[in-house]
Amino acid sequence: MGNDHFVRFENVDKSYDGKQLVVKGLDLDIAEGEFVTMLGPSGSGKTTCLMMLAGFETPTNGQIYLDNKVISDIPPHKRGIGMVFQNYALFPHMTVYENLAFPLRVRKIPKDEADKKVDKALSMVSLQGFESRMPMQLSGGQQQRVAVARSLVFDPQLVLMDEPLGALDKNLRESMQYEIKHIHESIGVTVVYVTHDQTEALTMSNRIAVFNDGKVQQLSSPDELYERPVNSFVAEFIGENNTFAGEVSDVSGDKCKVKLTSGSEILANPIVAKTKGEKTTVSLRPERALIDPETKMDNNHKGKIEEVIYHGDHTRLRVDLLGNDQFILKVPNSSNRMDIKAGKEINIGWNSVDCRALDPK
Amino acid sequence: MSKEQILSSDGLPLEVSLKKAERKNKLKAVALVAPLFLFILIIYIFPIGDMLFRSVDDRMITKMLPKTFAAMEKWDGQDLPEEPVYKGLYEDLSYLKKTKTYGKIIARLNYEKGGFSSLIKKTVRKINKFEEGNYKEQFIKVHKRWGQSEYLVALKNTAPNWSYAKYLKGIDRKFDQDRNIIQVPEDRRIHKTLWLRTLNVAFWVTIFCFILAYPISHLLATLPMKYSNLLMICVLLPFWTSLLVRTSSWMVLLQQQGPINDLIVWIGLAADDNRPELMYNVIGTFVAMTQILLPFMVLPLYSVMKTISPSLMRAGKSLGGTPLVSFVKIYFPLTIPGIGAGCLLVFILAIGYYITPALVGGASGSLISNTIAYHMKSSLDWAFASALGTMLLVGVLTIYWIYNKLVGIDNIKLG
Numbered sequence: 001m002g003n004d005h006f007v008r009f010e011n012v013d014k015s016y017d018g019k020q021l022v023v024k025g026l027d028l029d030i031a032e033g034e035f036v037t038m039l040g041p042s043g044s045g046k047t048t049c050l051m052m053l054a055g056f057e058t059p060t061n062g063q064i065y066l067d068n069k070v071i072s073d074i075p076p077h078k079r080g081i082g083m084v085f086q087n088y089a090l091f092p093h094m095t096v097y098e099n100l101a102f103p104l105r106v107r108k109i110p111k112d113e114a115d116k117k118v119d120k121a122l123s124m125v126s127l128q129g130f131e132s133r134m135p136m137q138l139s140g141g142q143q144q145r146v147a148v149a150r151s152l153v154f155d156p157q158l159v160l161m162d163e164p165l166g167a168l169d170k171n172l173r174e175s176m177q178y179e180i181k182h183i184h185e186s187i188g189v190t191v192v193y194v195t196h197d198q199t200e201a202l203t204m205s206n207r208i209a210v211f212n213d214g215k216v217q218q219l220s221s222p223d224e225l226y227e228r229p230v231n232s233f234v235a236e237f238i239g240e241n242n243t244f245a246g247e248v249s250d251v252s253g254d255k256c257k258v259k260l261t262s263g264s265e266i267l268a269n270p271i272v273a274k275t276k277g278e279k280t281t282v283s284l285r286p287e288r289a290l291i292d293p294e295t296k297m298d299n300n301h302k303g304k305i306e307e308v309i310y311h312g313d314h315t316r317l318r319v320d321l322l323g324n325d326q327f328i329l330k331v332p333n334s335s336n337r338m339d340i341k342a343g344k345e346i347n348i349g350w351n352s353v354d355c356r357a358l359d360p361k
Numbered sequence: 362m363s364k365e366q367i368l369s370s371d372g373l374p375l376e377v378s379l380k381k382a383e384r385k386n387k388l389k390a391v392a393l394v395a396p397l398f399l400f401i402l403i404i405y406i407f408p409i410g411d412m413l414f415r416s417v418d419d420r421m422i423t424k425m426l427p428k429t430f431a432a433m434e435k436w437d438g439q440d441l442p443e444e445p446v447y448k449g450l451y452e453d454l455s456y457l458k459k460t461k462t463y464g465k466i467i468a469r470l471n472y473e474k475g476g477f478s479s480l481i482k483k484t485v486r487k488i489n490k491f492e493e494g495n496y497k498e499q500f501i502k503v504h505k506r507w508g509q510s511e512y513l514v515a516l517k518n519t520a521p522n523w524s525y526a527k528y529l530k531g532i533d534r535k536f537d538q539d540r541n542i543i544q545v546p547e548d549r550r551i552h553k554t555l556w557l558r559t560l561n562v563a564f565w566v567t568i569f570c571f572i573l574a575y576p577i578s579h580l581l582a583t584l585p586m587k588y589s590n591l592l593m594i595c596v597l598l599p600f601w602t603s604l605l606v607r608t609s610s611w612m613v614l615l616q617q618q619g620p621i622n623d624l625i626v627w628i629g630l631a632a633d634d635n636r637p638e639l640m641y642n643v644i645g646t647f648v649a650m651t652q653i654l655l656p657f658m659v660l661p662l663y664s665v666m667k668t669i670s671p672s673l674m675r676a677g678k679s680l681g682g683t684p685l686v687s688f689v690k691i692y693f694p695l696t697i698p699g700i701g702a703g704c705l706l707v708f709i710l711a712i713g714y715y716i717t718p719a720l721v722g723g724a725s726g727s728l729i730s731n732t733i734a735y736h737m738k739s740s741l742d743w744a745f746a747s748a749l750g751t752m753l754l755v756g757v758l759t760i761y762w763i764y765n766k767l768v769g770i771d772n773i774k775l776g
Contacts, residue, residue, distance in 0.1 A: 076678040089676035103680035
């Protein structure tokens with residue numbers, strides 16, 4: 001451990017047609033043993049980055065380093081990078097054992113040693129006893145585990161996963177998320193994981209790289225990403241988000257006043273928009289706004305409930321607040337629930353620290 | 362638990378009401394299938410049945426010489442027969458002369474034993490002059506062969522209604538006088554060569570097709586849509602052109618003064634006055650048949666390769682397999698169903714190919730189907746043509762059976 005630049009993208013560009021850049025000047029460092037997720041909408045360049053790392057695509061410009069070595073000229077089969085594919089890519093004509101033994105056989109590892117490794121890898125995903133099954137005889141979840149075991153069986157330093165859970169149903173996906181996370185923790189391999197599912201990214205990763213438009217918008221830990229998004233794309237993409245469009249009218253210390261398009265003013269935390277007169281989008285997480293707050297909060301406004309949506313553990317309110325009729329509030333369904341009805345006027349308060357003035361949309 | 366009949370809500374047993382409900386659909390299905398069934402029956406089942414029948418049917422002589430054969434039943438086939446046989450023969454031949462139909466039996470009898478042709482012709486010419494009684498003597502007087510028992514034995518040997526003699530002929534064998542199976546004389550053993558050549562040509566055409574089609578199909582399956590469509594059209598274009606046109610264009614290309622020979626001379630591989638024969642021999646058959654049968658190999662291969670996810674090869678490489686190892690261990694085994702289908706298709710088509718070898722094959726490049734056609738059209742030995750056809754059919758079914766044993770027919774994939 002300890003190499004902070006185990007994987008390094010240095011100013012990498014990628015274009016398929018010579019007209020459009022899919023990846024633009026990407027710089028990214030991944031430390032050894034880290035679990036990094038590339039998260040972003042489809043077409044944001046995340047899978048392309050993974051493919052360049054695996055060696056199936058070549059960067060149009062820039063370099064990729066693996067363990068301080070340039071890997072652009074190394075063909076995929078010599079990179080020694082394990083990979084889990086979106087559709088598992090198990091070899092349908094081979095048994096589970098043969099699938100797992102394939103990377104060992106091409107490395108000319110003696111049979112008894114290979115058997116041990118296969119056994120170990122299968123026990124890691126709790127699939128002992130499935131050696132002689134064909135992939136078609138396995139359920140989606142089991143196939144997925146075989147694919148994970150196969151990518152780890154030859155002890156690679158780096159494993160890439162390209163939306164490996166995309167084809168599974170919700171419950172299975174959640175339990176697999178924990179399983180992959182635990183495997184990562186127990187063997188300490190570096191994992192680069194690609195997904196477009198933000199919950200998956202938040203649960204599993206050490207760090208998340210949010211991709212949009214061929215660029216990393218933010219690279220930070222899950223809580224950092226959620227609590228302190230650096231721009232309005234990240235704020236919108238990760239979790240739920242209430243926004244107000246407006247213009248900074250006054251800045252004083254770590255607070256600023258934002259004049260909204262509806263005319264009213266709110267206090268916000270100047271993150272991107274820091275100077276007077278700058279256009280901004282103010283972002284606020286639904287759970288940070290409270291109804292009739294007991295403690296003093298520096299933003300307090302009246303809103304009208306437009307819609308009440310029951311969600312089991314909580315109730316969501318759509319409120320018309322300061323000219324935004326899509327403002328969402330989350331109210332926990334505790335026993336002392338207040339009387340909530342559509343059409344009712346309520347007091348809503350929040351702290352200016354949670355209310356981030358970001359770049360305009 | 363007692364076995365209780367389940368009733369539907371109108372009180373009828375469930376099974377009955379299910380049948381009632383399904384009956385309409387069943388009738389509809391039968392009505393839809395019926396035309397096809399009839400069509401297959403008329404153009405496929407009946408002709409094949411008729412062919413099988415003809416190949417063993419040997420009733421013609423018995424029908425045309427009924428009295429002779431009736432009298433022969435009492436003859437032991439050792440010495441010369443007695444008077445009644447000759448009497449029957451006289452009556453039969455007189456009738457055949459009157460109706461002018463004796464030509465048919467000459468060919469058949471001559472096949473059984475050489476010399477019958479002149480014997481029958483001479484006898485028929487003089488049969489009007491026969492006097493009543495003592496026919497045996499008069500027959501022998503007309504031609505001394507009527508006094509040699511082997512001719513009469515040969516005649517008797519044609520009596521059975523069913524005969525597999527045509528099949529023996531197809532493998533260069535025949536019955537001798539004592540009904541033993543012997544090989545025909547060396548200079549007449551042509552069918553064995555033909556069978557071997559047919560199998561040989563079919564085998565190599567299949568191999569050539571496979572070698573040419575595999576890369577094309579791979580390209581077709583992996584190229585982006587706009588290129589692969591164009592390539593597909595190039596593969597299918599010959600399909601839409603008449604077989605005859607394609608074969609004729611090969612004749613233009615392959616002839617001694619044709620462009621391919623010009624090229625060979627120009628490169629310097631052959632002297633101008635010593636141009637190689639590319640046509641009217643096996644080479645012509647090989648080249649033209651490979652080209653014509655190529656799409657039948659490409660299409661099944663393509664349809665199988667199309668289903669192989671490109672991520673499998675990527676997985677192979679990412680796991681450390683070189684491109685070659687990944688191809689041999691992963692890609693190739695997955696294309697086997699397509700290879701099987703393509704090879705079987707091409708081989709079976711090649712084994713019965715007719716027009717192309719007939720046009721570009723010449724004598725040394727003609728196949729068994731050309732012989733069948735010859736017996737259908739020229740020698741009019743339909744029974745023999747049928748026998749050869751049946752043998753071909755059995756051969757194809759055998760290959761199919763072997764293939765099923767080796768690869769399994771469910772592994773075939775045509776699309």
